[in-house]
Amino acid sequence: MLSIVFFSASVNQLLRCASHMLRKKLPFLHSLLSPVSRHVGHLTGHQYDVIVVGGGHAGTEAAAAAARVGAETLLITQKIHTIGALSCNPSLGGVGKGQLVKEVDALDGLCGRAGDWAGIHFSILNRRKGPAVWGPRAQLDRQRYRDFIQSELLSTPRLTMVEGSVEELLVTEPNPEEPGHHRVTGIRLANGSHAISARSVVLTTGTFLSGSLFVGQTTSPGGRIGDAPSSAGLSHTLRERLGLRTGRLRTGTPPRIVKDSVDLSLAKLHLPDSHPTPFSFLNTHTHCKPEEQLPCYLTFTTPGVERVVRESLQLNCHIQQDTKGPRYCPSIESRVLRFPGRSHQVWLEPEGVTSDLLYPQGLSMTMPPDIQLRLIREIPPMRRAEIHTPGYGVQYDFVCPTQLSPALQVKSTQGLFLAGQINGTTGYEEAAAQGLWAGANAARSALSMPTVTLSRTESYIGVLIDDLVSRGVTEPYRMFTSRAEFRTSLRPDNADLRLTPKGRCFEEVGCVSSVRYQESLRVRNSLQDALTALQALFLSTSSWKKKLPSVPISETKSTLLTGLDLLQYNDVTFEMLASAFPESLSSFMEFAQRLKIEAVYKPHCDLNKKEIERIQREENMSLPQDIDYFSLPVSLSDEVREILDRVRPSTLGAATRLEGITPAAVVNLLNYVRVTEKKKETHRNQRQQEAQRDEELCANSASLPQ
């Protein structure tokens, strides 16, 4: 069943459609929205399993994942037609971020397949630095991306979309036995008193939570230009009713440039990969043909740019604020102020196949529009450029994510999940990853299944969530490969092997479709068979030399080598081995690149295993959430107690990674966990023994002569 619900202040209109769309052929969306009138009252009183607030990268993944898990799901967004909009850069993936896209795809999320559909310029970054840190990336056609996401959501069973603004989050009164603990019961929409109840609510409000927009010296409430600001009611509920700690972050976006006004011959041409690599494990090729891809252009700032920034500082109130902005994607103002006298890169990126705009990556700015024009005209290819939409800055509230569990649920409020920028992250990929995980858990929680967590030892999603909930953020959080301790095991190429079975096998219901699950099994079995076949090729070095004359094999060692050993050589490819041993290997040609990577990384991954097991052991030692760290009868310094009390790590593993936690403190906590677990165990045993004794007594008394 598919449904879409529209209602606005003037007309409450329900659009309902049932269609079976072909994934490969996107129909023109608006033709689907054949209106079916229905009063909004139908929603009132309706009990949903999951309500997702927000239709960005986090919200769409959350809604889709919740529905896949089996929950009746409602997605509420301010404008249906901006669902799946790329608010900032027209690109997806990159170093670290590409890994997240692959993982979201492995869990059957949307963004990987959307990227393959909408991509118009594919490249693997870090190509020469090793497959573990390859960064799959694509420039996107904005329109195609949005169309794909919307049509996917429309064809998702159990998912309803509605247009509206959430006024209030409905929660129960605090539980008298656990002060400060609430349970979510639903939401109330603005412009009416419609309360819609749900067992779980996922908030993905992006930059809209108390958001303000900045251009020059003017400030206006809002989260994105062209959209109405979200109601203050939501912030109020989070802060005042639930007592959640919030902080403030800022971000920004560059002006969009009219393509025809730019002299691209003065910029450096940057071509995409000649063979585009799809993000999704289900796709063998991208929608865009290799030869239809569009180029990007590289240019540089000049001393004139720095001059304009300096001259306009007093007119730029965003830059004067001390709110924390990202160090990794800074505005042009902070770039030239932090590194003066240098020339900074500016990428001119296409916005789409039919778009007549360019996106100047690296020129995020918040000065008044006339000065923005002066600034870009200091850059040679843009001497005569025209601005279509000026750049602007956004400041917004985020909820300190240490108040969340590793399932992204607010610890003090049963059923409330948060994902995306509201947790202090930046980036589409980070948002999508959290959205998927929060959505899956919101659904599980609503369906009375235990929530699930991903370890940082098995995925970048696990790294992202663990970093957020156990360390918190001080600036917008972005993923890097260096954040993953087990980077050589968490590669983009093996995300399906790592996550797809897990996404499928969480008890009876998972977030992975059976099509994808079957495909991942096929891949896993084929790879295993191929590795076995390679290991079965067991030859002396001289025989290998005869088989592969072009490879410099040292004959000094008289040892036998397997095909797997040979594949670890720099200059040996799987193709070479397959042509030498066609009978045993040629059937695996489809996996040639993956096998090469597996062979090279296998020894390193084997070494990682032991450390991974240790961390997983520590992660399995949970620390009670209601622990009073200040009165805990173990030897801990006041500073350590303060940190633990503030962060409340959910496991010993998370505590170990906190800054300021000494090894001695970890040992003491470990002892505490062990002692309390032992006590619990003894207590259980005692109770069992008592029960046994009681039973024996009963048995004895039964046998007593009456």
Add this chain to the structure above:
Amino acid sequence: MAGFTQRLPPPRTALLRSITDPRSTEVLDRGLVLWFPAPRSFSGEDSVEFHIHGGPAVVTAVLQALGSVPGLRPAEAGEFTRRAFQAGKLGLTEVEGLGDLIHAETEAQRRQALRQMSGELGRLYQDWSDRLKRCLAHVEAFIDFSEDELIEDGVLNRVDVSVSDLQAEIERHLKDERRGERLRSGVQVVIAGATNAGKSSLLNKLCQRPAAIVSPIAGTTRDVVETALDLGGFPVLLSDTAGLRDSSDLVEREGVRRARERVEQADLTLVVVDSAHLPSEVDRAAAFLREHLRSVLPDTDRCLLVLNKADLLPEKQRQKLDTELRGVSGLPAVRLISCQTNEGLKAFLTVLHSSVKTLCGDPLFGAPTLTQARHRAHLQRCAAALAQYQRYRDTDLALAAEGVRLAVTSLGRITGRVGAEEILDIIFKDFCIGK
């Protein structure tokens, strides 16, 4: 404690008290009693020290009396230190240094242990660790940002230099020829030479007691005779061995085999020669000694040549040999002595002391040496991990960076920054002390 000494002394003040058994009120000893109220004590808890007389009867009686007090039990091996560590009173290298201090049998060991506790070794490792972290940061930056941002091209080249410098330093540190470990377990000094040269007499002279049987009969010593001694503060394990000669006696042949085995394992060999057998001409004497050394030792790097029975030589020849043999190339340090008259013995002891000192490394000067086999293992892993960086530097930067990461983790295992549970298990297994 009140039961033992009637009244609590003021904190941290040593007082002479009668120590009585609380059950029988019998006076067990008179000794010093010290009270350290928490948290200003070694382990951070309330502590008492009894300084009692060392006779086994007294010690046993006091321990039994303590054991009879409800709630008291003997500490497990390493428990005090573990508690001190848990109370945040000690860092990991300090804990290990303290273990050595408690085991310290000699003055030099005590000095090295003290030095480690004050964190000198910790500081060296910390410096390496800081430099490695910097290398890692640069490689990571190159991996995560170089495609988007302008990362200077020279970054990796500078990492290359740092990594190979660090690798060289760590390998040099590892090649300290076991000095630190020697200081903990004693320098192996072996006395070897032909039969009847006076090897056993030398052993007895050095340990100042008749540890070995001495007789004019060649082949008296048939097995290895070992004795531990303190040589100017350094622990020495001195072995006397059977005289080297071909023999038809099965027992003696086994003794000779063991002697040769000892010589191979020795840190320092004292080759004893009967001076009466030396040719009188200096050149020929030198040739004779060179030939003789070759029959005893594979190389002459670590040996001293002891010409015994100097009292049997005419005064003139003695002086000539003493002065002229010193500068001859191809010979180790040569000393003329007489175990009979003690002539030259003092000068020989000076040479021996300085050799032992070099082998141990003076704990107060120079680079801190390895005192724990555990450190050695982690440092070896660290150096191997840096080699991994070099191996993959040009083909796979992710695997190269993994090398630096492993190196950082390995060092962290010494300085106690990573993997707390695992390290503690290992340390406290190694760490059999009871304070």
